[in-house]
Amino acid sequence: MNDPSPVTGTSGHVATGVWRTARLIAGKDLRIERRSRVIVNQVLPFAALVMVLFAFALDNDDVLLRTAPGLVWLGTIFSLLILVQRSFAVESADGALDALRVAGVNPAGIFLGKSLALAVQLVVLEMLLVALAMVLYQAQLDAMGAVLLVTTIAPATTGLAFVGTLYGGLAAGARGRETLLPLLLFPVVAPVLIGATRATEAAFGAGSAAIDEGWPWVGVLLVFSALFGVGGTLAFGPLIEE
Amino acid sequence: MDHAGFIFASYIAAFGGSAGLAWYAIRRGRALGRQLPDEDKPWI
Amino acid sequence: MQSPAGTEAGTEAGTDGRTGNRTTDRHTNGNEDSAHVATTQTPPTASGSAHRAAGSARAGTGTRFTRVLGVLTIAALAVLALFALVLSPPDVVQGESVRILYAHVGTVWVAYLAFIVTAVSSGAYLWKRTSSLTWDRIAGASAEIGVLFMAITLFTGSLWGRITWGTFWVWDARVTTTAFLFVTYVGYLAVRGLGGTHEQRARRSAVVALLAVLEIPLVHFSVRLWRSVHQDASVAGSTDVKLDDEMLFTLLLGTVAFTMMYVWYVLHRQRVLAMEDALDDKGLDLALAERRNEGLEARDMTEGTTR
Numbered sequence A: 001m002n003d004p005s006p007v008t009g010t011s012g013h014v015a016t017g018v019w020r021t022a023r024l025i026a027g028k029d030l031r032i033e034r035r036s037r038v039i040v041n042q043v044l045p046f047a048a049l050v051m052v053l054f055a056f057a058l059d060n061d062d063v064l065l066r067t068a069p070g071l072v073w074l075g076t077i078f079s080l081l082i083l084v085q086r087s088f089a090v091e092s093a094d095g096a097l098d099a100l101r102v103a104g105v106n107p108a109g110i111f112l113g114k115s116l117a118l119a120v121q122l123v124v125l126e127m128l129l130v131a132l133a134m135v136l137y138q139a140q141l142d143a144m145g146a147v148l149l150v151t152t153i154a155p156a157t158t159g160l161a162f163v164g165t166l167y168g169g170l171a172a173g174a175r176g177r178e179t180l181l182p183l184l185l186f187p188v189v190a191p192v193l194i195g196a197t198r199a200t201e202a203a204f205g206a207g208s209a210a211i212d213e214g215w216p217w218v219g220v221l222l223v224f225s226a227l228f229g230v231g232g233t234l235a236f237g238p239l240i241e242e
Numbered sequence B: 001m002d003h004a005g006f007i008f009a010s011y012i013a014a015f016g017g018s019a020g021l022a023w024y025a026i027r028r029g030r031a032l033g034r035q036l037p038d039e040d041k042p043w044i
Numbered sequence C: 001m002q003s004p005a006g007t008e009a010g011t012e013a014g015t016d017g018r019t020g021n022r023t024t025d026r027h028t029n030g031n032e033d034s035a036h037v038a039t040t041q042t043p044p045t046a047s048g049s050a051h052r053a054a055g056s057a058r059a060g061t062g063t064r065f066t067r068v069l070g071v072l073t074i075a076a077l078a079v080l081a082l083f084a085l086v087l088s089p090p091d092v093v094q095g096e097s098v099r100i101l102y103a104h105v106g107t108v109w110v111a112y113l114a115f116i117v118t119a120v121s122s123g124a125y126l127w128k129r130t131s132s133l134t135w136d137r138i139a140g141a142s143a144e145i146g147v148l149f150m151a152i153t154l155f156t157g158s159l160w161g162r163i164t165w166g167t168f169w170v171w172d173a174r175v176t177t178t179a180f181l182f183v184t185y186v187g188y189l190a191v192r193g194l195g196g197t198h199e200q201r202a203r204r205s206a207v208v209a210l211l212a213v214l215e216i217p218l219v220h221f222s223v224r225l226w227r228s229v230h231q232d233a234s235v236a237g238s239t240d241v242k243l244d245d246e247m248l249f250t251l252l253l254g255t256v257a258f259t260m261m262y263v264w265y266v267l268h269r270q271r272v273l274a275m276e277d278a279l280d281d282k283g284l285d286l287a288l289a290e291r292r293n294e295g296l297e298a299r300d301m302t303e304g305t306t307r
Helices: A018-036 A038-058 A061-102 A107-136 A143-171 A180-204 A211-240 B004-033 C016-029 C034-040 C046-050 C064-087 C098-126 C133-164 C173-192 C198-229 C245-303
Strands: none
Touching (some): A018 A038, A018 A061, A018 A107, A038 A061, A061 A107, A061 A143, A061 A180, A107 A143, A143 A211, A143 C198, A180 A211, A180 C173, A180 C198, A211 C198, B004 C064, B004 C098, B004 C133, B004 C245, C064 C098, C064 C245, C098 C133, C098 C198, C133 C173, C133 C198, C133 C245, C198 C245
């Protein structure tokens, strides 16, 4: 792609589309991660540690096997907090988010771009946690289960990425706000936790859940993602305005 | 009355909470009202 | 420039905001045009000075309507307590524990009403045609009493549940959603406290409130679907009580009484919030006026003129 960097039109608006803005911002976030490796070095080990701590707390192999799906998604949600904080920490340095806004970059593009980058990071995290569940908790996955699992991870991840970016934008910035993020975020991700866990239970065959029972939950996750994708795109701009 | 403890606890919570909130509202209103002239109070 | 005599009463006991305004007028108008002064202060009348004593003699947010409403509310609550605790009969099935419901149903109704009002007010604030900070303040006031009544609802409900079902808590959709609504309110109030200009606060919290409108039904639906697997989705449905007339009356009275309490509180509280915002603005006006004065005085000194 040999397009020049975004050009400011006469109206002062950056003359690029929302999707292009999103791709540029997602690319920026992922490039920053590739160079700094903060997530690879810190967040993934944290997530792995959480999975180990769960084993210490639950202290029972049967219980671990049965709850493995829940633990995978709990681990994901705890790590989501850190991922979101990281996603906006890279903006607070040098006031980058403000600069983007003042330059007239479409906030919807910022939202979608950061959500995309966050989603990519989340997928890597989730794959790690699933692998750990299979290793540490003896969770099992057959072919159909794997299909269900992949179909679950897609909408669950985008849903988490959307709400994480949305509330992360609100909680970022001024001191004393970061503690707001869990309080705002956790109630909102509850439907994802419920839906993803039930679907993953069906995928793992844990607790004698049949594969079929998982698919309605994938539907719930799709609805959630769609609603917060649209809602977040509209709400992000007003929320980050200072 | 059976379960009198729970019943009274419920009413103390409901009525007490309301009363406390009302008292707080009035007190705050008076404290601020003393600091502002009438033109800032459109309800007067 | 001499201020009209009637406003001198305001000087000594004057709030900083008033002084700031007058100073501004003196410098920016620079003439004897008392009409300019009059527009920022109540027109001077012989009997007017009592009103312009700083902070009015009428401190407080009461009006005749709210005083009447307040008295009626207290009366309604007293009658409610009488009927709920003494006059109404115990239920055939539930026994005395039904008495808790007379308060519980009222508070849960108000809690949900408060949530709806917050959501609608937030929408009204964001919609250009009706945008006004009053909507924002109503949303905030409603959320405050909503939080308290949610807490009371959860508390009384769990006590009732302990008696009726043997447990303080059930994981059904209605109860869980109420708990989520409570936490969401708490988050909303935290967002209101983030600071910034009044408009920023208003816009931010309005967006958060509308997102909550999106989130709560999703939570409710997810929990309902979840618990239906465990076949106890209808546990909370068994609040059905065979009501005789007295019990029905007491239930409705409870709902009405707490609704009156809600209206009374929101009226008072949004006035208090209006005063807090006004004080904020005056503080800003004062600071601006002082800066302006410094600049003007510096200019006067260098130009060698005095006013």
